[in-house]
Amino acid sequence: LLLFRPRGWDGGAWAGAALALGMATWPLLWHWLTLVGWRWTGGRLWAVVALGWAVALVVAGRRMTARARPATAAGEVTTEHRPQTTVDSPPTIRNSFPVVRRPSSVVYPVLLALLLGAALAARFIAVRDLAFPPWVDSSRHALITAIVTERGQTLDSYAPFLPVNNFPYHFGFHTLAASLALMTSQPVPDLLLTL
Numbered sequence: 001l002l003l004f005r006p007r008g009w010d011g012g013a014w015a016g017a018a019l020a021l022g023m024a025t026w027p028l029l030w031h032w033l034t035l036v037g038w039r040w041t042g043g044r045l046w047a048v049v050a051l052g053w054a055v056a057l058v059v060a061g062r063r064m065t066a067r068a069r070p071a072t073a074a075g076e077v078t079t080e081h082r083p084q085t086t087v088d089s090p091p092t093i094r095n096s097f098p099v100v101r102r103p104s105s106v107v108y109p110v111l112l113a114l115l116l117g118a119a120l121a122a123r124f125i126a127v128r129d130l131a132f133p134p135w136v137d138s139s140r141h142a143l144i145t146a147i148v149t150e151r152g153q154t155l156d157s158y159a160p161f162l163p164v165n166n167f168p169y170h171f172g173f174h175t176l177a178a179s180l181a182l183m184t185s186q187p188v189p190d191l192l193l194t195l
Contacts, residue, residue, distance in 0.1 A: 002059040012109065026179060027172035031154045039152035042182040127193045144169065145188050148178040
């Protein structure tokens with residue numbers, strides 16, 4: 001998204017897409033590297049995170065310096081040399097409805113941040129006294145996450161823990177939880193409650 005910023009996106013749309021793409025990339029990276037025999041460790045995960053942030057900062061820095069550079073190269077039009085429209089030019093009518101332009105305000109992003117903060121706080125309050133997630137299949141999620149953490153790879157079967165010879169279950173959640181477990185050494189039930 002830093003390299004190819006879609007036009008018309010505001011900061012909130014960009015941040016939401018960045019979060020979603022980032023969370024979707026990790027499970028795919030885990031699976032693709034598992035297929036070639038790679039095993040994840042906490043150190044390897046920290047190295048990939050640090051490298052990813054370093055690349056993002058370099059790309060963002062280049063974009064900022066490119067934006068700050070004045071348009072004075074040969075052939076570029078600056079604001080002093082732009083052709084002026086004449087008074088006799090007829091106005092262009094795009095539609096028959098009046099366009100209402102609101103001044104840009106920080107009120108909406110602040111309200112959204114407060115709403116998201118309140119929702120997050122409510123979720124953490126709901127699980128603060130639990131020792132284990134209260135979902136119906138939380139024991140299965142904990143088992144899968146523990147195995148993925150121990151192996152450092154996505155699974156190809158549940159053996160020897162369950163008599164299932166393939167891995168039909170979604171693994172995105174489990175690889176994110178296993179990544180955090182490897183990077184922080186936190187117990188799996190705590191990580192599942194947090195996620």
